[in-house]
Structure formats: structure tokens, C-alpha cells
Amino acid sequence: xxxxxxxxxxxxxxxxxxxxxxxxxxxxxxxxxxxxxxxxxxxxxxxxxxxxxxxxxxxxxxxxxxxxxxxxxxxxxxxxxxxxxxxxxxxxxxxxxxxxxxxxxxxxxxxxxxxxxxxxxxxxxxxxxxxxxxxxxxxxxxxxxxxxxxxxxxxxxxxxxxxxxxxxxxxxxxxxxxxxxxxxxxxxxxxxxxxxxxxxxxxxxxxxxxxxxxxxxxxxxxxxxxxxxxxxxxxxxxxxxxxxxxxxxxxxxxxxxxxxxxxxxxxxxxxxxxxxxxxxxxxxxxxxxxxxxxxxxxxxxxxxxxxxxxxxxxxxxxxxxxxxxxxxxxxxxxxxxxxxxxxxxxxxxxxxxxxxxxxxxxxxxxxxxxxxxxxxxxxxxxxxxxxxxxxxxxxxxxxxxxxxxxxxxxxxxxxxxxxxxxx
DNA sequence: TCTGGGGTCCTAGGACCC
DNA sequence: TCTGGGGTCCTAGGACCC
Numbered sequence: 001x002x003x004x005x006x007x008x009x010x011x012x013x014x015x016x017x018x019x020x021x022x023x024x025x026x027x028x029x030x031x032x033x034x035x036x037x038x039x040x041x042x043x044x045x046x047x048x049x050x051x052x053x054x055x056x057x058x059x060x061x062x063x064x065x066x067x068x069x070x071x072x073x074x075x076x077x078x079x080x081x082x083x084x085x086x087x088x089x090x091x092x093x094x095x096x097x098x099x100x101x102x103x104x105x106x107x108x109x110x111x112x113x114x115x116x117x118x119x120x121x122x123x124x125x126x127x128x129x130x131x132x133x134x135x136x137x138x139x140x141x142x143x144x145x146x147x148x149x150x151x152x153x154x155x156x157x158x159x160x161x162x163x164x165x166x167x168x169x170x171x172x173x174x175x176x177x178x179x180x181x182x183x184x185x186x187x188x189x190x191x192x193x194x195x196x197x198x199x200x201x202x203x204x205x206x207x208x209x210x211x212x213x214x215x216x217x218x219x220x221x222x223x224x225x226x227x228x229x230x231x232x233x234x235x236x237x238x239x240x241x242x243x244x245x246x247x248x249x250x251x252x253x254x255x256x257x258x259x260x261x262x263x264x265x266x267x268x269x270x271x272x273x274x275x276x277x278x279x280x281x282x283x284x285x286x287x288x289x290x291x292x293x294x295x296x297x298x299x300x301x302x303x304x305x306x307x308x309x310x311x312x313x314x315x316x317x318x319x320x321x322x323x324x325x326x327x328x329x330x331x332x333x334x335x336x337x338x339x340x341x342x343x344x345x346x347x348x349x350x351x352x353x354x355x356x357x358x359x360x361x362x363x364x365x366x367x368x369x370x371x372x373x374x375x376x377x378x379x380x381x382x383x384x385x386x387x388x389x390x391x392x393x394x395x396x397x398x399x400x401x402x403x404x405x406x407x408x409x410x411x412x413x414x415x416x417x418x419x420x421x422x423x
Numbered sequence: 424t425c426t427g428g429g430g431t432c433c434t435a436g437g438a439c440c441c
Numbered sequence: 442t443c444t445g446g447g448g449t450c451c452t453a454g455g456a457c458c459c
Contacts, residue, residue, distance in 0.1 A: 035427035042427065060425045076427085103459045191457050222433055224457080251429055298426090347428090404425095 004236055005120065005143055005170055007109045008150035009092060009127065012138045012158065012165075014105035015043035018081050019074045021136040022412045031072040034059060037255045037403040038075055075405035079414040081105075087135050095127050100240050106154075108147055110240050124166035144169035147238045148231035151188040152178060152206060172234060179207035179232060189228040194221060206232055246284055246355065252277040253347020256401045259298060261342050266295055267333060268396030273348045274329045275395060278322045281350055282381060287318035289352025291325055293332040298344040307343075309336040318354050321373045322380070325350070326394055 011017060015033040020026055030047035034040065040058045051069055053062060065071060085104045092099055096109035117123050124141035131139050142153030153167040156178055169175050184195050187206050197220075203209050209217075210232035218226040227237035252273035260266065270293055281288060296308025311332045319325065329348055383390055410418035 037425090037427075039426055056426085058426045105459080189457065193456060222456080224433075247430075249430080253428070255427070403427095 003112075003170075004145050005111045006145065006147055006150050006240065007096065007111055007120075007124070007127075007141060007143050008147070008154050009088075009107055009109070009131075009139050009141050010154045010158075011088065011105040012140060013043055013045055013049075014085075014137070015076065015081055016045040016048070016074075017137050018084050019072075019077075019409055020045065021084065022409070026072055029072050030069055031074065032062075033074045033076055034407065035076060037257060038406055039255065042076065073407045075408040077409050077411060079411045080409065083413045084135060084137060088131060088137060088139075091131055091134060092127070095123070095130075098240060098242055100242055100244070108150065108240060111143070120168040120170060121166055124168065125164070128165055138165070140165045140167075142167045142169060144175070145234050146231040146236050148188050148228055149175060149234065152182055152186060152232075155182070155186045175234060176207070179210055180205060182206040184209060187228065187232070189224060194225065197221070246286055246353065248353060249349055249351040250277045250281050250286075250288075250353070251347060251349045252280075253294070253345060254403050255345050256343070257404045258401070259342035259344040260401055261340060262401075263337055263339075264396075265401040266337075266343055266346050267330060268394065268399065269346045269401050270295070270329050270333055270348055271326055271392065271394035271396070272399075273346070274325050275322055275392060277348055277350050278320060278325050279381060279384070281353065282320050282377060285356045286353040287320050287356050288315065288325065288350040289318045289354060290314045290350070291328050291332070292349040292351065293329050293336075293347075294349070295333075295343050295346035297341050305341065307338055307341045309338070311336045312349075312351075314352070318352070320356065320377065322377060322392070323373075326392060330394065 016031050019031060019033060028047065029045070030051055030053075031045040032041045032048050032053060033043040035042045038059055040056050041053060041062070042056070044053050044055065048071055051065060051071070053065065053071070059073070062071075066073060081104060088105075089099065089101050089107060092107055092109060096111060097113065098110040100108045102108055111117055111120070111123075120143040124143065128139055128141050131137060140154050140157040142150045142157055144150040144153050149169050153169040157163050157165050157167040169178065182205060184190050184198060184204060184206065185192075187209060190198070190209070198209065201212070203212055209229050212229060214226050214229060217229055230237050254269070254273070256265070256269060274291075278288075290312055292310055292312035294308070294310035297306050313328050313332055315324075315328075380390060412418055
């Protein structure tokens, strides 16, 4: 059997890079993208990183730096990022027959069967340059016999400019050299908690982890960390997964623009999340067996003023009908509602998801599916596929509770009215 | 004043069954 | 009052990922 060779492509500063694609005038400017509600920084351009803007910092704490260095600020625009992501994944298909999209901005791809590719470094640059030229997003590429090593290689491709953004770790000697200089926190699967505990065992580098007794790792940290260590040794434990299993739950929630004590505002917010979650569930062809609604006051505030609640309901017949889901959501909300608190977050979770291929029939309660419901949902999904055209009354009209998005870029690629004009 | 949103898996413990 | 092994299902909590 020939050795496996797995590639990993990972976009550089993805959200920030997306914003720059349509603003070439900002190519060299420091730029940050904010979380929902313009709360904190979730993506930074290279220039912003160089200025020392940390990941996750709240906007209000970098007001000075923004003024002093003229940092450009953008609210997040997921329609734009999702669309560019799709284009990148499509492009990658030209380079590998087997792709696993791992997140919005990264994908593993298997080159094991591509015998004509022998110079991986050259191939990596080919991919990188093609994506930069056709889509405008800079990416890093790494190759290795396991996913965990490919991840580590990709880290190195970003960290060491000398690599030019491409790292080939197919050779064990190179793997070992990188393991020795990689701190534990660069390893995929090692978070802060594990790092601190491993540090006490005198495990400080990726090489230390790879060399440690696997049985002790398993006993003290579980099977996944043991696998991570094996993967660092070049032994494949996390294989490619071209068709990731369908999601088991779908959550939609948000922080509100302003805390509110108004039942109506929270109800509208919950209804909107329900509609969005149902839409995304139908896109996957799934049905919900359960719905849960939750809301809470600001968790950072004084605990005396804290109230949060959640309540779930099971469906006898799993459903994807937004009208049924909305009815349940509002019902649940009414049951746990309390006046006089100021709520800042609300959302909905659809779970017990089943594939929509014939609902299990109950011997005694025959369930007749209403074909009109299906048609109605299809029609709504089509009309709303690019931007929202029609909605349920429960979603509200004024939407005063909506998250702040003061710095949003236009939806260049997904909204007709925002399409870029060429003079 | 202002602190994201959306997921997964593993493990331990309790209830319950034979 | 004490004694046993095995299994399932559920839940909560903790860890990780982007």
C-alpha cells in the first residue's frame, strides 16, 4: 500500500481577506471584521495583526488604535464569506478528486491516488496561485500523511514567510524537525485545558507529545488525544470523510442590539431564528423531532439580575414545516417568559434530526402528510434564497431588536442591488 | 454603555432491565 | 442483610474545533 498524502488548504485571515477582495483600495490597510452585533474582533488582516490587535477583543477596547492607525472596521457579512468559500471549494475540485470541506475557510484533499503529482511543493504553489488569481483570496497549503500533520504544516506555512505559504511534510525527517520547534498549542486537538495539564507532565512541544506513552495519554485525556499523538507520528487515525454525516442539531441564536424586557421583541427574535433554522434544515433535507427555545439576560451582568430559561418540545411527527415550528416556538416561549428582566440573547435549537425519507409510520395514528405544506415551504425557500422577500408576521416588521451592524459591506455577490458597478 | 455563533465527541454516573 | 455481571439509555459536564 502506498503512503497516504493529504493536503490542507486554509485561507489566510479569511473574513478580512474577503472584505479586501472588493476593496482593492484597502489592499495594504489594517482591517478587522467584527462579530455579530459588532461586539468583538473575529478576523484581522495581516496589517492589523502586526499592530498587535488581538483576536476576540471587544471593539470598545481598541477605539484608540482604530483612530491612531486608521484601522478599517467591518461588520461581519456571512453571505459574502459563504459565497467566496463556495467558489474556493469548487476551484479546489479541479486539483483533487477527493475533498473534505472542514470549515468555511479550509478543506482537506487527498492526493494519494494522483500518481502523476510527484512534486507536492510545486503543486501547492499551483493551487495557491490559481485561487489568488481567480478568486482573490490568499491561501496556505500543506501536505502530509495525516490530517494532524497537515494542520501543523499549514501553521508553519503561515508562520514562516520563507516557506512562501506552502509546506510539504511528506518526508519524515522534515516532520521531525517541525515537531521539535512546534509548541503544543499549535497542535490540532490541544486546547488551553489540555496544554496546561500536559505542561505539568513536562510535555511542551509537539515532539514531546508524539513521544509520550500513548496508554497514559488515553487514560488521562481520552482516546482523541491518543489519536492526535499517533497522527503526529505519521499514523493515520482521522481519515478523509468526503460526505460528512448530516448535522445532529441546528442552532440559531444571537445577541440583541439592545437588551429588552419586551415579550414582543424576544418573540420576534425567536421567530426569526426559527425561520432561519428551518430553512437551513430543509436545505439539508432533514426533519426536526424536537425544538427548544432559550433566552437569557446578559451573562456578564450582575448575577442578581440574571434570568435565563429554556424549554423543549418533542414532535410526534418530525417536521420541517415552518408554521408548525413557529407555533411551538411561541408556545414554549410563553411558558417560560418572565417580565421585568432585560434580555440580551435568544435563540432556538432544532434537534433529533432525521433524514426526510419517509417518516416512520405509527400503526395507530396514521399521519397524513399535507402536500400543500411541502409546496409552500419550497416556494418560500426559492423566493428567499438570495435575499429575504417574504416572511411570517411573527418575525415582525420593525425589527428593533436586531443586532447592530454599523459597518457592513455590501453583499456584492449575493444581492442584485449590491452588485459591484464598473465605471 | 459596548464581550460571537455554531458545532462535535467523549466520559462518568444514574436509572433501569435481565 | 448481603450477594453479581452485564447491558442500554439518558443526561450533564467538559473538552475540542472553526
